[in-house]
Amino acid sequence: xxxxxERVSTRTPAVPARSRRKPNWNLVLRIVLLMIAAVLTLxxxxxxxxxxxxxxxxxxxxxxxxxxxxxxFTSYAQVFxxxxxxxxxxxxxxxxxxxxxxxxxxxxxxxxxFANLKFRGRGAxxxxxxxTMMVPVxxxxxxxxxxxxxxxxxxxxxxxxxxxxxxxxxxxxMRQYFMxxxxxxxxxxxxxxxSPWRTFRSVYAPLAVPGMAIVxxxxxxxxxxxxxxxxxxxxxxxxxxxxxxxVSLQGNLGTGSxxxxxxxxxxxxxPALVVFIFGQRALQDGLTAGSGK
Amino acid sequence: MSTTTPRRNRPKQAAKAxxxxxxxxxxxxxxxxxxxxLAWIFLAPTILGxxxxxxxxxxxxxxxxxxxxxxxxAPTFVGFDNFAEVVxxxxxxxxxxxxxxxxxxxxxxxxxxxxxLAVMVQEKMPAWLRTFFRSAFFFPxxxxxxxxSIFMRYLFNEQFGVVNWxxxxxxxxxxxxxxxxxxxxxVVILVYVWQNFGFSFLLFIGxxxxxxxxxxxxxxxxxxxxxxxxxxxxxxxxSPTTLLASVMAIISALQVFDQPYVLTRGGPxxxxxxxxxxxxxSAFQRLEFGEASAIGVxxxxxxxxxxxxxxxxxxxxxxxQ
Numbered sequence: 097x098x099x100x101x102e103r104v105s106t107r108t109p110a111v112p113a114r115s116r117r118k119p120n121w122n123l124v125l126r127i128v129l130l131m132i133a134a135v136l137t138l139x140x141x142x143x144x145x146x147x148x149x150x151x152x153x154x155x156x157x158x159x160x161x162x163x164x165x166x167x168x169f170t171s172y173a174q175v176f177x178x179x180x181x182x183x184x185x186x187x188x189x190x191x192x193x194x195x196x197x198x199x200x201x202x203x204x205x206x207x208x209x210f211a212n213l214k215f216r217g218r219g220a221x222x223x224x225x226x227x228t229m230m231v232p233v234x235x236x237x238x239x240x241x242x243x244x245x246x247x248x249x250x251x252x253x254x255x256x257x258x259x260x261x262x263x264x265x266x267x268x269x270m271r272q273y274f275m276x277x278x279x280x281x282x283x284x285x286x287x288x289x290x291s292p293w294r295t296f297r298s299v300y301a302p303l304a305v306p307g308m309a310i311v312x313x314x315x316x317x318x319x320x321x322x323x324x325x326x327x328x329x330x331x332x333x334x335x336x337x338x339x340x341x342x343v344s345l346q347g348n349l350g351t352g353s354x355x356x357x358x359x360x361x362x363x364x365x366x367p368a369l370v371v372f373i374f375g376q377r378a379l380q381d382g383l384t385a386g387s388g389k
Numbered sequence: 390m391s392t393t394t395p396r397r398n399r400p401k402q403a404a405k406a407x408x409x410x411x412x413x414x415x416x417x418x419x420x421x422x423x424x425x426x427l428a429w430i431f432l433a434p435t436i437l438g439x440x441x442x443x444x445x446x447x448x449x450x451x452x453x454x455x456x457x458x459x460x461x462x463a464p465t466f467v468g469f470d471n472f473a474e475v476v477x478x479x480x481x482x483x484x485x486x487x488x489x490x491x492x493x494x495x496x497x498x499x500x501x502x503x504x505x506l507a508v509m510v511q512e513k514m515p516a517w518l519r520t521f522f523r524s525a526f527f528f529p530x531x532x533x534x535x536x537x538s539i540f541m542r543y544l545f546n547e548q549f550g551v552v553n554w555x556x557x558x559x560x561x562x563x564x565x566x567x568x569x570x571x572x573x574x575x576v577v578i579l580v581y582v583w584q585n586f587g588f589s590f591l592l593f594i595g596x597x598x599x600x601x602x603x604x605x606x607x608x609x610x611x612x613x614x615x616x617x618x619x620x621x622x623x624x625x626x627x628s629p630t631t632l633l634a635s636v637m638a639i640i641s642a643l644q645v646f647d648q649p650y651v652l653t654r655g656g657p658x659x660x661x662x663x664x665x666x667x668x669x670x671s672a673f674q675r676l677e678f679g680e681a682s683a684i685g686v687x688x689x690x691x692x693x694x695x696x697x698x699x700x701x702x703x704x705x706x707x708x709x710q
Contacts, residue, residue: 205431235685239446262438321533339535
């Protein structure tokens with residue numbers, strides 16, 4: 097970009113130097129458009145936050161407020177009374193944490209095998225793994241439900257955890273990640289006489305940690321927010337996860353006290369927000385690394 | 390990372406270097422064996438897990454599609470009856486048409502918006518602003534579709550909703566968003582796109598970042614400016630990303646469930662009922678597992694056909710560097 101302006105200026109010396117310093121209209125227009133998009137993106141969330149901090153009686157008041165000027169915490173107190181939110185959080189945390197951990201380990205191993213180890217049928221097997229990404233969860237849910245019932249796990253948290261651990265996308269990401277690492281590392285290690293296991297253990301596994309973190313963050317984010325599987329797999333309220341609990345809260349309350357429901361929504365966002373603040377860079381890098389061949 | 394760690398490993402390698410070189414050559418012969426072993430050990434959890442929880446269920450789904458089963462009594466073989474019923478069932482038919490219309494509109498909006506925003510963000514601007522926009526557009530992705538639908542339902546409320554309040558400022562009378570077929574379809578699409586465009590946006594950002602700066606420099610030397618530059622340089626070089634982004638967007642849009650379930654429960658009437666909602670309802674509310682499987686099989690075939698077609702097309706249009 098900078099080179100362009102310089103080149104133009106040398107070609108047309110008639111233009112006085114100061115006129116090039118005029119506001120960059122392209123930049124201004126872009127920022128205005130992007131700002132509109134950002135306001136539309138963040139506005140609903142700001143409204144949710146600010147409405148949750150109104151008293152239940154005032155929660156439907158218009159004009160809407162997007163900033164909690166006079167925060168009122170009665171809705172938060174009420175959501176704890178109307179919903180066993182501690183249990184919901186614990187359930188969600190347990191399910192999400194174990195899925196994320198399981199995915200990180202299994203995806204790193206499988207991704208490494210597909211990227212760096214030679215074995216017959218590697219390409220075909222990887223295609224099968226990729227193909228499973230095309231199959232919607234909703235299509236396999238009936239047999240998985242039966243299977244879980246057969247295993248005696250129906251209406252348990254394990255019913256949510258176990259089927260979610262094998263991950264095609266995580267495996268794909270880790271394969272990409274390992275393929276992005278220089279291969280001369282493996283060559284150097286094998287010239288040094290390291291076995292494939294040693295090569296993985298001491299050369300690649302330590303390097304894989306950022307990639308695994310990405311898989312873990314993706315898994316956390318996805319399963320923390322998951323609604324469909326918990327809706328089917330859990331029956332008793334003691335096994336509900338957060339999204340399920342909140343939807344049933346909205347159903348129970350009708351429209352009377354939206355600030356209470358929104359208080360629950362805001363509480364459920366906190367862990368995701370923590371991940372967003374600390375893991376956003378890793379998450380974005382992971383998504384782009386998965387695509388930018 | 391990749392530059393510092395080899396340096397850390399170097400002393401180790403140097404320490405091992407005096408080892409006789411013959412072991413290294415001997416190693417490559419047996420190395421293939423041990424590589425294969427390690428590969429299968431590493432793959433075992435993923436492959437077995439996928440077999441148990443994805444591949445076997447797919448097969449079971451296909452088999453179940455030919456049976457009538459309510460989980461209580463024994464399943465009876467009914468041939469293609471389930472498919473015949475499903476095809477004739479007006480609710481199922483409407484749901485599939487809804488899903489297809491939803492995919493077309495939502496994916497077009499999502500990709501168009503994401504691409505336009507990504508191009509605008511990626512051009513020269515202060516770094517902190519770029520970071521802000523990237524975070525803002527990414528933000529809805531971390532929320533749960535269920536939570537989003539909960540608060541969006543309030544925002545689109547006809548009488549008290551914020552959306553209608555803003556429209557009233559512009560003199561537009563209250564729109565019956567959630568009580569009319571058109572309105573609720575629009576809300577489901579808007580809420581879905583609102584939450585998901587950030588994912589395509591990120592993919593496009595990644596794709597744009599991988600286009601070498603020299604390409605643009607060469608293009609501007611040739612006199613390409615502004616939008617021309619994007620049409621002749623950005624779009625062709627971005628086409629692999631566009632393909633990936635559209636495949637992922639279509640696959641996930643075909644499976645839409647959370648938003649219509651929480652926002653409208655498929656209504657009013659069947660106007661926002663989607664294919665997956667019908668699977669859910671026939672299996673877990675009406676206990677017609679065979680019929681649910683038949684619908685699932687049809688949905689999977691559609692997804693596979695679309696994906697295959699997309700990759701076939703890509704061979705013609707996608708420009709790989």
